[in-house]
Amino acid sequence: MKSSNEVTVTSSPKTINTLVKDIEDVLLNGAKGVSRDKIQNFGNLVANTMYDRLNETKKVFSLRLSNIGSPCVRKLWLDRWVLDGKEPLRASTKLKFLFGDLIELLVLFLADLTGHDVRDQQKERRLHGILGHSDVTLDGQLVDAKSASSFSFNKFKHALKKEDDSFGYLGQLGAYHASSQDDEGVLDKDKASFLVVDKQHGHITLDTHEFNHDEIDWEKAISERVSVVNNPDVMPDRAFPEIEDGYVHKETKQLIINGNKKLGVNCSYCDQKGNCYGNIRVFLSSKGPVFFTHVVKEPRMKEASWQDYINPPAEILEELVDTVD
Numbered sequence: 001m002k003s004s005n006e007v008t009v010t011s012s013p014k015t016i017n018t019l020v021k022d023i024e025d026v027l028l029n030g031a032k033g034v035s036r037d038k039i040q041n042f043g044n045l046v047a048n049t050m051y052d053r054l055n056e057t058k059k060v061f062s063l064r065l066s067n068i069g070s071p072c073v074r075k076l077w078l079d080r081w082v083l084d085g086k087e088p089l090r091a092s093t094k095l096k097f098l099f100g101d102l103i104e105l106l107v108l109f110l111a112d113l114t115g116h117d118v119r120d121q122q123k124e125r126r127l128h129g130i131l132g133h134s135d136v137t138l139d140g141q142l143v144d145a146k147s148a149s150s151f152s153f154n155k156f157k158h159a160l161k162k163e164d165d166s167f168g169y170l171g172q173l174g175a176y177h178a179s180s181q182d183d184e185g186v187l188d189k190d191k192a193s194f195l196v197v198d199k200q201h202g203h204i205t206l207d208t209h210e211f212n213h214d215e216i217d218w219e220k221a222i223s224e225r226v227s228v229v230n231n232p233d234v235m236p237d238r239a240f241p242e243i244e245d246g247y248v249h250k251e252t253k254q255l256i257i258n259g260n261k262k263l264g265v266n267c268s269y270c271d272q273k274g275n276c277y278g279n280i281r282v283f284l285s286s287k288g289p290v291f292f293t294h295v296v297k298e299p300r301m302k303e304a305s306w307q308d309y310i311n312p313p314a315e316i317l318e319e320l321v322d323t324v325d
């Protein structure tokens, strides 16, 4: 693995198109002759990541390349100005994030063992004043490594679509790619990829996207977002509407609404939903919590108080499992 300050680019005999198959070959057949030093380097990377995570202090909000493409600017605004009432991360969520970090390091280590050109991990990038760190450059292409549930993995496997991109990953990748246009190590100026691992089943996929940065005025887009987020007087509108509650008619397959309104997937996952709505009622279904903003017909589910949702007692903790990831 090469360090970020090496700028000499040597052509690799491998191309990124064979990456997934080559990683699978290493998993099936091993990497004969791999040096202990190489494996020790991977161990050091894991140790550094663990050290950083375990020493993390509460971060002050800032706009970064990782959040600039967030689909909800209201969420960014709330993170900037309203910290009271933001949901704390649960231990299970923190473990999930840590596990994800380790999987991402692992897949890049395996990529390195294949002989593909792996360089510039966590390289600092800047785009019109916004700072970030891209995951890696692989065979001259900018790559974002991700771990995902099987549900999310399938979206990448079939090429992530804008309408399915609840967390703004395409905007994030586009911003990193735009920031790497002058980087001599990033040879592919038109495409960037997600290298995704299904953390439940161990499948791997490479999801490549084209970006035409001439068509995007990044400077304007970023300065508009910065001024909206930095204006304390105006809370931006919600990015996602509430959805109708009801049941699907057996024969017509139509949704028969009951007048209740609840949060959709994006808002259910948002840790600022309490501040965004202020009057949420939490009900516990077998698939996880359902968040109602308007109730005219009492749901036939057990209700949890907002306080119990934020700081769950043991008896309801299991019912607060996440449904998707």
Ligand code: SF4
Pocket (backbone or CB within 6 Å): 072, 074, 075, 078, 237, 238, 239, 240, 266, 267, 268, 270, 271, 272, 273, 276, 277
């Ligand atoms: S609850 Fe939904 S609309 Fe409100 S800030 Fe969060 S993501 Fe945006």
